[in-house]
Amino acid sequence: MSTGYHIMVCAGIVPDPLQTLEPVETPAGPGLKNEMMLPAVLDPWASHALYEAANLAAKVAGSKVWLVSLGPKAKLQQVMMTIAQKVSFELVAIDAPGGAFTDAHAVAEVLSGAIQKIAGLDRSRLLLFGGWESASRGAGVTMQLIAERLGITDQFQGVDQLTAQAGGSFEVLERIEGGRHQVSVCAGPPALLGWATGSLPEPRNSPQIGMANMRTVMPALQKAEAAKLDSGSLRYRSVRPPQQQRQTRIVKDRPAKEIAKEIVEWIGAEGQR
Amino acid sequence: MTKSILFLAHVDENGESLPKSAYEVLGAALALAGKTQATLIVGLIGGEIAAAADTITRCGAAKILAVSGPEFASPRFASDAAAAEALCRAAGAELILAPATSRFQRALPALAHRLSGRVDTHVSSLALVDGAVCATRWFYRQRLEGQIQRDERPWLLLMDAGCHEPWNGAPGTATVEQIAVLLPETAQRSKVVGIRSPKTDAQTIRPEAELLFVAGAGWTKKQADGKPHPEVAETLILEFLAASKASLGGSKSLVDQSGENQAVLGFMTHLNQVGQTGATPRHPKGLSTCCHGEEPHVVGWRFINERRAINLDPNCGWARGKADVVYVADAFEVMKEVNALLRVPADAKLATASD
Numbered sequence: 138m139s140t141g142y143h144i145m146v147c148a149g150i151v152p153d154p155l156q157t158l159e160p161v162e163t164p165a166g167p168g169l170k171n172e173m174m175l176p177a178v179l180d181p182w183a184s185h186a187l188y189e190a191a192n193l194a195a196k197v198a199g200s201k202v203w204l205v206s207l208g209p210k211a212k213l214q215q216v217m218m219t220i221a222q223k224v225s226f227e228l229v230a231i232d233a234p235g236g237a238f239t240d241a242h243a244v245a246e247v248l249s250g251a252i253q254k255i256a257g258l259d260r261s262r263l264l265l266f267g268g269w270e271s272a273s274r275g276a277g278v279t280m281q282l283i284a285e286r287l288g289i290t291d292q293f294q295g296v297d298q299l300t301a302q303a304g305g306s307f308e309v310l311e312r313i314e315g316g317r318h319q320v321s322v323c324a325g326p327p328a329l330l331g332w333a334t335g336s337l338p339e340p341r342n343s344p345q346i347g348m349a350n351m352r353t354v355m356p357a358l359q360k361a362e363a364a365k366l367d368s369g370s371l372r373y374r375s376v377r378p379p380q381q382q383r384q385t386r387i388v389k390d391r392p393a394k395e396i397a398k399e400i401v402e403w404i405g406a407e408g409q410r
Numbered sequence: 411m412t413k414s415i416l417f418l419a420h421v422d423e424n425g426e427s428l429p430k431s432a433y434e435v436l437g438a439a440l441a442l443a444g445k446t447q448a449t450l451i452v453g454l455i456g457g458e459i460a461a462a463a464d465t466i467t468r469c470g471a472a473k474i475l476a477v478s479g480p481e482f483a484s485p486r487f488a489s490d491a492a493a494a495e496a497l498c499r500a501a502g503a504e505l506i507l508a509p510a511t512s513r514f515q516r517a518l519p520a521l522a523h524r525l526s527g528r529v530d531t532h533v534s535s536l537a538l539v540d541g542a543v544c545a546t547r548w549f550y551r552q553r554l555e556g557q558i559q560r561d562e563r564p565w566l567l568l569m570d571a572g573c574h575e576p577w578n579g580a581p582g583t584a585t586v587e588q589i590a591v592l593l594p595e596t597a598q599r600s601k602v603v604g605i606r607s608p609k610t611d612a613q614t615i616r617p618e619a620e621l622l623f624v625a626g627a628g629w630t631k632k633q634a635d636g637k638p639h640p641e642v643a644e645t646l647i648l649e650f651l652a653a654s655k656a657s658l659g660g661s662k663s664l665v666d667q668s669g670e671n672q673a674v675l676g677f678m679t680h681l682n683q684v685g686q687t688g689a690t691p692r693h694p695k696g697l698s699t700c701c702h703g704e705e706p707h708v709v710g711w712r713f714i715n716e717r718r719a720i721n722l723d724p725n726c727g728w729a730r731g732k733a734d735v736v737y738v739a740d741a742f743e744v745m746k747e748v749n750a751l752l753r754v755p756a757d758a759k760l761a762t763a764s765d
Contacts, residue, residue: 151550154686158553167556181687237549238556242528272551272687276531278519285520291600292487294516297680310606313512314429316615316681318606319485324599334680369528370561374544379555379712385730389738396720396737397747403718404621404654404695 141199148183182268191224421456457483628700684710
């Protein structure tokens with residue numbers, strides 16, 4: 138492919154997975170206690186999509202990567218300080234409430250609108266990347282709704298591998314049930330790829346990449362448009378953490394042989410002896 | 411008030427039945443139709459749907475609609491979305507219930523936009539509150555549970571597996587109303603060319619297994635002699651999987667070690683990963699070994715009914731309050747004895763673990 142791909146990575150921000158999450162009621166609906174104080178990270182599966190995008194762009198000459206991210210501006214700035222050191226991209230920032238309790242349809246409308254406004258974007262070369270689910274809403278629908286709005290008819294979810302082939306086509310491996318992959322061949326862009334983990338490790342921080350990215354990241358953050366999310370009739374009757382404290386029986390100072398016997402009886406595998 | 415409900419399903423890979431989770435969603439759809447006095451309509455997609463339709467013909471649905479043919483045999487977004495759209499328009503239902511299979515999780519969300527409706531996924535239960543349908547689903551990767559309502563219709567709800575008793579009535583001979591769908595060229599740019607198993611010698615992920623065996627990073631740490639013994643750990647785990655037919659899950663820290671090309675447990679991949687950034691499989695029983703960490707990691711076995719752990723630290727997040735039983739012991743020693751009881755030949759190969 139001589140002209141390369143235009144790779145649009147959609148990635149939200151989520152609370153660091155190690156944080157304790159406590160739901161609270163706010164005037165705008167459910168939220169998290171001290172939400173603005175919680176350290177944030179780029180959504181894990183979307184991060185994989187970003188790393189895969191950078192890797193693909195490096196292999197296919199003429200390609201370019203955009204990162205489209207929606208969230209509170211202060212949070213976006215915090216996360217970009219780290220992400221900008223990982224891979225090269227041009228940021229498109231949208232200042233809007235993030236979190237799990239926003240509506241995927243509203244988010245998709247805003248993101249697709251932002252993508253359509255990007256100057257120089259060639260939709261015939263577009264590869265729309267994102268995580269197959271977020272670590273917040275976890276619905277796995279936002280990317281499909283964006284693609285539908287952009288008229289993309291080739292969509293893949295749970296992607297672990299994309300291999301460019303001769304003639305502009307590419308092979309895609311998608312996760313399916315039973316720990317297997319479905320193998321498809323797509324004629325070429327435009328296409329949506331919702332990534333699972335892919336196969337690339339997290340890139341090391343590079344000050345050079347960080348310096349280069351910051352020339353565009355800071356202006357993008359400064360001119361980030363505030364967007365209002367219209368969640369329609371979506372209502373939350375309740376939001377709560379699961380109640381699942383168990384009465385744990387502690388077994389100690391027992392020989393391994395006795396413990397093994399109890400486990401074998403419990404799993405019901407005695408018949409295989 | 412809901413007047414009609416469409417139960418949407420695709421045939422399984424053999425083309426002779428529906429996926430197990432589809433029968434569960436059918437059970438949920440029938441229960442909801444009973445509560446709301448709504449008419450239930452069935453919509454089927456697949457290459458050949460007659461045999462699958464026969465399995466549910468006595469479920470009490472008002473009619474069975476289908477889109478079938480060779481171009482609808484493979485799970486592909488464009489053809490599946492076109493077929494589902496035709497079925498939804500033909501049925502005209504306010505509520506559309508479907509299983510959250512990988513095939514439908516890929517194809518149905520975009521459909522909500524085409525139908526000017528809304529979609530919600532990973533639904534774990536449905537209820538009727540004050541005459542309105544409510545859906546319960548998880549947020550923040552199984553860490554918060556919410557109950558939602560919407561007024562927009564149609565409302566597509568994709569239900570997770572294991573959340574409802576399956577419908578299991580007797581089969582019969584179904585009368586199916588075929589809906590014609592002409593696929594444009596643009597819907598055939600992608601082709602499914604095969605299925606590939608993970609790069610391991612045999613399959614270690616078994617969704618239908620009775621037991622989930624979770625291996626943590628402790629398997630690769632220094633043992634009592636001051637040295638790590640990953641090769642011993644590998645043999646113990648593989649022998650156990652071969653004998654017990656358990657499904658293998660891995661903690662993030664262990665999986666990441668493999669991904670970083672450290673010679674740890676060669677068979678462990680990201681596909682095995684459970685937890686906040688991995689899978690949350692559903693099995694009747696779970697046994698965690700050498701796992702450490704707090705709440706975010708433990709969501710990996712949120713949907714495991716009976717849980718036991720082998721751990722040197724009885725206060726670990728995987729253990730106290732989360733497991734039914736914690737064995738404070740060395741997992742190497744215990745699993746060696748377990749394997750001896752299961753009488754696995756010493757030279758058992760992973761290949762024998764294949765179902």
